[in-house]
Amino acid sequence: MWKLGVDIGGTFTDLVMVDEETGELSVTKYPTTTQDPSKGFTNGIDMLFQHKGIDFEDISQIVHASTLATNTLLERKKEGDTAILTTKGFRDVLEIQRQRRYDLYDLSIQKPRPVVPRQYIKEIDERVCFDGFILKELNEVGVKASVNELLKNGVRSICVSLLHSHINPVHEKRIKDIIEEISPDVMISLSSEIAPHIGEYERTNTTAINAYIMPQVKIYLENLITGLAKKGFSRTIHIMKSNGGITTVDEMIRFPVYMIEAGPAAGALMASFYGNLIGEKDLVSFDMGGTTAKLALIEEGRPKVTNQFEADKIKLKPGSGLPLIIPALDLIEIGAGGGSIASLQMGVIAVGPESAGAEPGPACYGMGGHQPTVTDANLVLGYMNPDYFLGGRMTLDVDAAHRSIEKKIAEPLGLDVTRAAWGIHDMVNKNMAAATRIVSIERGRDPRKLPLVVFGGAGPLHGSRIARELGISRVFIPAAAGVTSAIGLHVAGLSFDFNAPHISLLGQEILKTVNRLFSQMEAKGRAMLKEAKTTGESFFLKTADMRYAGQGHQINVPLPDGNFRKDDLEQIERTFNKLYYDIFGYRDDEQSIEVVNWRLTAYSPPTKVKLNKYSNAGGRSDDAIKGTRQVFFPEIEGFLECNVYDRYKLPQGFVIQGPAVVEEKESTTLILPKDRGHVDEYCNLMIETLA
């Protein structure tokens, strides 16, 4: 039996199959059919089946990741479908937001546009206090009148977000009952279920987005299931979530906001998979594509999860987007990719976040782009082969790259073109190194001890320089680094997240309550895992959001297993103090500790994936040399003749002495002078850098 993974991205639909017995992988790519993504899905499957000589009978399970939720949010074409019911006096929570300018000096600033316009937001007469006390009973007549009016205007999906509902959801639940009595077909999102956290703007926004994308996601997933059933597949389908776990279709239809940005999560999971392969449980995952670079910290074999996430940012500026309180992989995205445009700002080189994209693309694509990009710089420096771009499917115009850098950067700065190109390459590396430093240091890790796992089309050209910048001594570049992120789909386990907001000081008085909260969450998790037909073992990971009493920001602290006893408290306190010190550089042992939230993740790991061993164990290294070319290195202030290797012909166990270039279809690896690249039995490269 095979497990099939399908990742529908913006440009390509990746399909990865794994044989459940042998772990054998089979990969294919198909252009995404934007009009009807399910078409690319089925076309790809047909291709893969034909190639392997199998059919749906042989598929035990499908795991699917899709950009549909993200796209629906970004496109904003569905206004009028969705409405909000909220507490009287608070109709404008979504528009008022947090009121701060994300750009201090720019007077042309615009705020993120709420997903639900003001006329679709109705106030309900009711009031719950901060401690859950009901100050004013729900006006049910008012609810009915508002719902009827909204339905008359064509609303299909309703978000209910009342003040303090994360403490006492009783009014939200009653409103749900009333809506269901009026019309069972209306889709309902309750803020106390979607994002039970303090902070009315962030909670309402998360729930409103859930309601906004729900109709699209529901239709899509239901069609997908029907379509597959028609072809004879009625076994399990699981969907990828933003937190790197997978879940059932039913759960995803109720909580579609958990699907936003699930695609990039697969990449980080893939990095953790390779980490496992090489025996590294802690690492930095670095994915550099055409427009952005994404960084994530992997700890104990799993990417870090955060509960704050911002969608639809303007030029990736923090604070410019729509905040979501959902469990999501802690990915840092910066505007640094192959297509990032270089310009001069006050006489120094700046790179990104603007990107030339795929069209017109870098100047060297010859498709009308005249702005110099990172790719143009890499071409001028000899890092890329103009005749072997995308495996030779496209020829790059070196002269065009040269001209664009000369005109926009070199001449105004009085530098020669090579130095200017190096300036671009160096600046984008510095930007990425700074971001990596923030990822790791803010999270209390010293990046120097961690290996850097590099992938994405542009990653392998920049990985070693970034590593040197950070003092990282090992850079790992998986085989086919440009395309394998869909492997992440098979690394994802079933996971369900629960949380119980309960603010109290850490002390033995709360043990009973906490144990009760956890056993309730665990029971729910067990039931959901069972429903999702998990085959593997079940795990329950407990954490808590903690702070020094009186502070406003929490850190998430792992908790010991099992029922808590008095002795555990000391250990929890120690873990918190240590973690706090690691992150902020100081601790306050005298201050009492407050817990805000207790969390539980019910988790069931997937079947193990095994990579195909590489067949070229006995090959000769000379055969792998495609030729030589002139490559620029600042260490010698000039070009050096370097060997160019064919990645597909590298023999196992071979050590490439830098400087050297390794070419494969989707990417090029640059091995710096004095660095050494080791080829392992899967044709992965481990580079020891001179850090």
Added chain:
Amino acid sequence: MSKVDPITLGVVWGGLRSIAEEMGAALKKTAYSLAVREAEDFSVGLFDDTGRLIAQGDFSPGHLGSMPFVVKHVISEYPPEEMNPGDVIILNDSYLGSGHYPDCFCVAPIFHKNKLVAFAVNCAHHVDVGGGAPGSQAVENVNDVFQEGIRILPVKLVKCGEIQKDILKLIIGNVRVPDIVKGDLMAQANANRMGEKRLSSLIETYGLSVIKKCMDQIISRSEEAIRAAIEKIPDGSYTFTDYFDDSGRDTPPIKVHVTATVNGSDIIIDFSGSSPQTRSALNSVLNYTYAYCFFAVKCLTDPYIPQNEGCVRPIKVVAPEGSFFNPRFPTAVGGRAIVNQRLFEAVMGALSQAIPDKVITAASHWANPNFGGFNPRTGKQFVCYEIVVGGFGARSDRDGCEAMVSAFNISNIPVEVLETNYPLRIERFEIVRDSAGSGQFRGGCAIRRDVRVLEDHIQFSNLTDRHLYPPFGLFEGKPGSTGITILNPGPDEQVLHSKGCYELKSGDLVSQTLAGAGGYGDPLKRDIEAVRLDVTGEYISVEAAREKYGVVVDPATKEVDITETLNHRNRKSEPIRS
């Protein structure tokens, strides 16, 4: 002196800026007060050993503009030989740079090989520093700085890494919320430590001489860039006049009179002709006046030049001693927070004559009232520092944003967080219909925020303006509505003064309605579809659409009657003959 190559310069410059950003992130995450951790009322910067600003995080412009004054005073007080690694010097004196006592500045010297090379500096707004009213920002009946709370002249809060417990005791013994003030001070000291560590490693990598050369070049290049931008403003003298309502009950309006003179790449902003200093705590010390003039000029020239000493060199600010914009010690200044927006708007008004496309109209005037008293939930005193912010000014090509700060930059405190922390309940927080100044591009709307007091003996000091003089529009755009503060709206309601201090009892409701932002351009030229959308979104009424914009909208269907609209607009635009 040889120059640093442009590539190294770019890298070091980026490094210095990211240090400032990281200091800000650390301060926010470890602070205790809602003012710092939720409202983000703080700032951070890096200075060289001579006190020149090199890099800053993009936080509150008032603090950032005042920081150079603070650092210069610290340097003159403590010569390098009296400073040691691990020291943190604190001050909050208004006239030495802070502008008002709640803003406490922490300055940490940074050493390299036993030589002083730089300073890490941050400032946080503390919710209370003692004085006559909770929040230390009362305006009425406060006649000198000694009534405003504890005054801290530059002292070492931390010596060689050791907190000076005596100093700390002295400070927190004089404030209403000692735990919170202590927590925030510790967070401030810690943020500086982070800046010190990161700058030291940057110096390790590139060497001190390269870093110093980079600092010089950062400053000179920024100065060149800002000068080039000022050059584009037509030369001339541009005058503008506006008024504050008053400085307390039964006081006269305060005249804001500004002349902006542009001469080549220099600009002089002169407040001569403005009112004299007041006998209340509403005055703007000179460094604060400076800060917001710098800010306004930066917005109008090149918003994306990273802020440093070079950006302010071409700008000169003049205010006669003893005037509202340059009071003499010991004149009280605690209420100065609401002056920031007016400084900014005065510069906008003046320069609208020179660069009409770049300026914005007057925004909804913000309110910064304080509530304080006993909180039975904690058994301690509380101070709630409220932030009420309305619409942004209209631009030459777009409306003003709804509910966004103008001039300074802080966040609101979430209603749920506020109610969990204080014996107060927010009963309404909403956009006010028909409050925006009309124009081809309209201003942002006013905001109304109602606060119910849940305990007796609550001190309330109001702090806002534009109850009498509305925010101005530009180029035929109309002013916004005026604001009002009402106690217990209803038949027995009482209008409260914009700067009054009151004692409230349990059950009282303070309803704060701000002014609406001014409009830009002729309202009759506003796009008809934009007017229709304003009606459907209930930002304006059907009546206002007709009266202010000449657009006739059917009240039932919300459809525009085009023929009627065109007729109506024609009639309205005909000159009125007397």
